[in-house]
Amino acid sequence: MTATDTATTTPPTTTSPTSTADAARARTRRPRPFLWVGLGILGVLVVVGVVGPFLVADPLAVEPSAALQAPSAAHWFGTDFYGRDVLARAVHAIRLDLMLGVSVALLAMVVGSALGVVSGYLGGRVDDVIMRCVDVLMSFPGFVLAMILLLAIGESVPKLALALAVAAVPPFVRLVRAEALAQRELEYVDGARVSGAGWARIAFGHMLPNSLRPAAVQFTLVCGYSILNVAGLAYLGIGIHAPTPEWGVMVAEGAQNMLTGQWWTAFFPGLLIAVTVMGLHFVGDDLGGDR
Amino acid sequence: MSGTTTSPTTGTAGTTSTTTTAHPVLALEGLSVEVSRTGQSLLRDVSLTVAPGEIVGLVGESGSGKSMTSLAVMGVLPDGIAVTGGRVLVDGADATGTARRSVAHRFAMIFQNPKDSLNPLMRVGDQIARMVRLHQADGPGADRKAARAEAERLLGRVHITDPARVARAYPHQLSGGMCQRVMIAMALACRPALLIADEPTTALDVTVQAQILALIAELADETGCGVLLITHDLGVVAELCDRVAVLYRGDLVETTGVVELFESPQHEYTRYLVTAGEEAGHGAA
Amino acid sequence: MTRYVLRRLGISALTVLGLVLVVFLVTRILPGDAAAARLGPEASADDIAALRASYGLDDPLLVQLKDYLVRLAQGDLGQAVSTGRDVGTELFARLPATIELALAALLVAVVIGVPVGVLAAAHRGRTADAVGRVYAVLGSSMAPFWLGLLLIFGLFSTARLLPGPIGRLPVGTPPPPDVTGMYVLDALLAGDPATAGQAVRYLVLPALTLGIGASAAVVKMVRSALIATAGTGYVRTARAFGVAPRTVLWRDQMRNAMLQILTSLGLVFSFLLGGNVIVEQLFSWPGMGRLAYDAVRANDLEILQGYAIVIGILYIALNVLIDLAYGLIDPRIRLGGARA
Numbered sequence: 001m002t003a004t005d006t007a008t009t010t011p012p013t014t015t016s017p018t019s020t021a022d023a024a025r026a027r028t029r030r031p032r033p034f035l036w037v038g039l040g041i042l043g044v045l046v047v048v049g050v051v052g053p054f055l056v057a058d059p060l061a062v063e064p065s066a067a068l069q070a071p072s073a074a075h076w077f078g079t080d081f082y083g084r085d086v087l088a089r090a091v092h093a094i095r096l097d098l099m100l101g102v103s104v105a106l107l108a109m110v111v112g113s114a115l116g117v118v119s120g121y122l123g124g125r126v127d128d129v130i131m132r133c134v135d136v137l138m139s140f141p142g143f144v145l146a147m148i149l150l151l152a153i154g155e156s157v158p159k160l161a162l163a164l165a166v167a168a169v170p171p172f173v174r175l176v177r178a179e180a181l182a183q184r185e186l187e188y189v190d191g192a193r194v195s196g197a198g199w200a201r202i203a204f205g206h207m208l209p210n211s212l213r214p215a216a217v218q219f220t221l222v223c224g225y226s227i228l229n230v231a232g233l234a235y236l237g238i239g240i241h242a243p244t245p246e247w248g249v250m251v252a253e254g255a256q257n258m259l260t261g262q263w264w265t266a267f268f269p270g271l272l273i274a275v276t277v278m279g280l281h282f283v284g285d286d287l288g289g290d291r
Numbered sequence: 292m293s294g295t296t297t298s299p300t301t302g303t304a305g306t307t308s309t310t311t312t313a314h315p316v317l318a319l320e321g322l323s324v325e326v327s328r329t330g331q332s333l334l335r336d337v338s339l340t341v342a343p344g345e346i347v348g349l350v351g352e353s354g355s356g357k358s359m360t361s362l363a364v365m366g367v368l369p370d371g372i373a374v375t376g377g378r379v380l381v382d383g384a385d386a387t388g389t390a391r392r393s394v395a396h397r398f399a400m401i402f403q404n405p406k407d408s409l410n411p412l413m414r415v416g417d418q419i420a421r422m423v424r425l426h427q428a429d430g431p432g433a434d435r436k437a438a439r440a441e442a443e444r445l446l447g448r449v450h451i452t453d454p455a456r457v458a459r460a461y462p463h464q465l466s467g468g469m470c471q472r473v474m475i476a477m478a479l480a481c482r483p484a485l486l487i488a489d490e491p492t493t494a495l496d497v498t499v500q501a502q503i504l505a506l507i508a509e510l511a512d513e514t515g516c517g518v519l520l521i522t523h524d525l526g527v528v529a530e531l532c533d534r535v536a537v538l539y540r541g542d543l544v545e546t547t548g549v550v551e552l553f554e555s556p557q558h559e560y561t562r563y564l565v566t567a568g569e570e571a572g573h574g575a576a
Numbered sequence: 577m578t579r580y581v582l583r584r585l586g587i588s589a590l591t592v593l594g595l596v597l598v599v600f601l602v603t604r605i606l607p608g609d610a611a612a613a614r615l616g617p618e619a620s621a622d623d624i625a626a627l628r629a630s631y632g633l634d635d636p637l638l639v640q641l642k643d644y645l646v647r648l649a650q651g652d653l654g655q656a657v658s659t660g661r662d663v664g665t666e667l668f669a670r671l672p673a674t675i676e677l678a679l680a681a682l683l684v685a686v687v688i689g690v691p692v693g694v695l696a697a698a699h700r701g702r703t704a705d706a707v708g709r710v711y712a713v714l715g716s717s718m719a720p721f722w723l724g725l726l727l728i729f730g731l732f733s734t735a736r737l738l739p740g741p742i743g744r745l746p747v748g749t750p751p752p753p754d755v756t757g758m759y760v761l762d763a764l765l766a767g768d769p770a771t772a773g774q775a776v777r778y779l780v781l782p783a784l785t786l787g788i789g790a791s792a793a794v795v796k797m798v799r800s801a802l803i804a805t806a807g808t809g810y811v812r813t814a815r816a817f818g819v820a821p822r823t824v825l826w827r828d829q830m831r832n833a834m835l836q837i838l839t840s841l842g843l844v845f846s847f848l849l850g851g852n853v854i855v856e857q858l859f860s861w862p863g864m865g866r867l868a869y870d871a872v873r874a875n876d877l878e879i880l881q882g883y884a885i886v887i888g889i890l891y892i893a894l895n896v897l898i899d900l901a902y903g904l905i906d907p908r909i910r911l912g913g914a915r916a
Binding site: 034132133135136137139140141143144145147148149151152224228231232235236237238247248251252255258259260261263266267270271273274275277278281282285 | 587590591594595597598599602603709712713714716717718719720721722725726728729732733740846847850851853854857858868869872873875877880881883884887888891892
């Protein structure tokens with residue numbers, strides 16, 4: 001009957017839940033270094049990934065006389081065991097690694113979100129079945145699952161993306177399902193139901209758009225982890241193989257050199273992995289809010 | 292309906308409080324509070340006194356600054372919000388800048404949602420004993436066992452029939468009314484000179500409300516501690532308070548005796564509150 | 577409480593069954609012929625047919641599934657195609673090495689992650705918080721094989737402070753008498769501090785490699801768990817009653833956040849158990865992950881499916897244990913809603 005006083009009991013800037021309007025206002029006012037640093041990194045990477053391959057040397061050109069040269073003006077990142085230019089290889093790898101990361105995350109998001117909406121909206125037995133499947137998938141580390149899948153279905157770049165995407169689906173299902181459950185309670189769904197809209201239209205037309213924001217956060221995270229996993233699998237010799245210029249492959253090739261002192265062959269590709277994933281995670285950290 | 296905000300009418304307050312000769316437990320002199328970053332004003336020039344044993348009501352709508360006043364008094368304003376003017380006097384001494392005022396001056400506070408206000412993982416007896424140890428270090432608080440015994444005694448003091456058993460309970464095992472009694476026992480453990488009760492009965496059943504209010508009145512009487520009762524409910528004010536201060540959008544618009552409040556409200560906003568309260572009262576009855 | 581335990585166990589049993597089913601399906605019927613995959617590209621059609629028959633791959637699927645489940649129920653994880661050894665025996669022989677590494681890594685993750693997370697939450701929005709958040713992003717962005725190589729390069733190749741990536745003990749040092757299979761512990765039990773010291777030295781680099789990545793996750797979740805408690809009524813009460821901020825942080829916030837932190841630590845530990853193929857490969861650490869790597873090299877799906885099942889069951893069991901521990905810690909679950 002009477003409005004309770006919680007809003008003033010806990011003033012706006014404390015850590016207690018405030019109204020979303022307040023939060024939004026605070027967010028727009030505050031500087032967002034994480035977001036801009038992350039977007040900056042990603043922007044530079046995309047530009048270099050698109051333009052770079054035309055500017056650098058041939059990533060596959062073997063030159064035994066120039067093997068294992070330290071970084072210099074001629075070879076900024078040095079050369080590897082076969083005399084190939086590390087910079088050229090690292091730059092050529094940007095496109096492959098970024099594309100793989102994005103497609104894994106995209107695939108997982110589309111499939112996971114659809115399952116999540118269906119699960120959250122239909123509830124009942126469908127929900128039970130989907131959630132049990134999600135439990136099962138979550139009981140493997142994604143890396144191990146992808147490893148087995150690839151070995152079972154054979155290796156190729158699309159299959160690599162597919163295998164990693166399967167492992168990345170569960171968090172999207174959970175997240176979107178929770179969102180869908182919450183929104184199922186909201187009035188506008190009832191309104192839509194009264195007007196005779198089919199459940200699919202309600203689910204995909206009303207709920208999915210509202211679940212997008214948390215899914216976007218998860219997207220950047222999955223994108224980053226997928227790049228790590230692609231590189232990790234490649235490092236173990238699964239999925240992508242030498243001599244393809246790919247960061248994980250390059251680190252694996254340079255691992256021995258690291259022990260003998262030629263640090264640059266493995267250092268630079270690994271650094272690019274870290275920088276790329278960092279860019280994605282900075283953006284995700286900002287979008288995810290303070291938590 | 293909403294009158295233009297006028298300067299605070301502190302002058303009218305004197306009539307009923309002149310009976311107290313000693314220093315008031317608490318005096319606010321022209322207190323102003325702002326959000327540091329934006330300069331947004333939350334309280335402007337608020338002056339208020341609470342004498343020992345006196346129950347002062349602080350009324351106003353949501354967002355009028357009632358709770359901000361209480362936090363400023365306790366000295367626990369959240370980060371980014373600061374006192375920008377005026378003084379807080381405790382027993383006549385300036386305590387505006389004193390950190391952890393609540394320990395130094397034995398202030399205690401109880402809240403609207405008693406269940407949420409207790410630590411869910413600690414037995415309530417332990418929570419009270421903790422305050423005994425903190426605030427009565429020279430007495431029973433010096434020793435763990437004595438503090439526990441004191442906690443049980445305090446539970447008896449707030450009319451809990453089986454203190455030993457309740458002391459061992461966790462908050463989730465107690466009703467809202469019981470939890471509020473526990474909170475009051477915790478407050479008593481501080482031997483408070485001032486008790487701030489922030490909407491102490493809003494979340495409770497009507498019958499329990501009356502019991503809790505009676506308990507607060509009884510303890511104020513027995514211990515001589517002043518009570519600052521924050522509420523939006525004029526019924527509660529009428530039942531319990533000696534004097535009332537009315538806050539409206541960060542300004543103290545009127546401070547008056549309870550009887551005067553209902554008989555001759557001065558400020559337009561107060562008149563609105565009183566009529567609205569009467570209508571609500573009739574509706575409920 | 578009993579009902580809670582039973583329910584939890586029931587769901588876990590179902591998940592284990594699902595896990596076995598998934599592994600079975602992936603390894604038996606997915607398009608790439610498992611038998612062909614096992615024998616590699618040079619195998620003749622006759623070889624493949626013979627192998628298919630010997631593994632019962634030509635039987636109807638349900639019969640295969642039944643056989644598979646019966647074998648599993650007897651604890652039989654099959655025979656490795658590449659080595660002919662019993663997969664279960666191989667995996668369990670290597671379990672202690674993996675657990676030892678995972679525990680050491682967990683220690684690293686907690687020792688770094690908890691203080692950084694607590695500091696970040698306590699100074700929310702200020703410099704310490706920013707440092708903590710940046711650390712969390714950095715830690716989770718480094719590929720473990722790269723971080724491991726950097727550590728090897730810095731602390732072994734260059735500084736010669738720690739031994740190189742050649743396993744658990746120096747060549748020629750006999751392992752301590754087998755009790756738990758964890759060398760550090762076994763050496764101490766045998767009263768052999770010299771060997772224990774060696775084992776610790778060999779453990780440091782892989783544990784750091786694995787632990788630093790995990791510490792980033794620990795920072796994140798400790799910080800968010802603490803921040804979630806900061807706005808609660810009991811924290812407000814404690815502050816208002818004059819409890820010192822540091823005490824509020826540790827006694828009130830930490831204690832309540834502990835429930836969530838414990839759950840997350842269990843998750844982190846299970847990932848340390850299962851996510852270490854790369855680190856075990858890099859450091860020649862003879863654990864289950866290293867076996868899985870060898871299986872990949874040898875195209876041995878039989879070992880890999882055993883590995884997946886063991887890892888999955890460990891993960892599920894760990895989560896049950898944590899949920900039960902949760903029930904013991906949280907009186908709201910332990911005592912239910914019964915009024916005192």
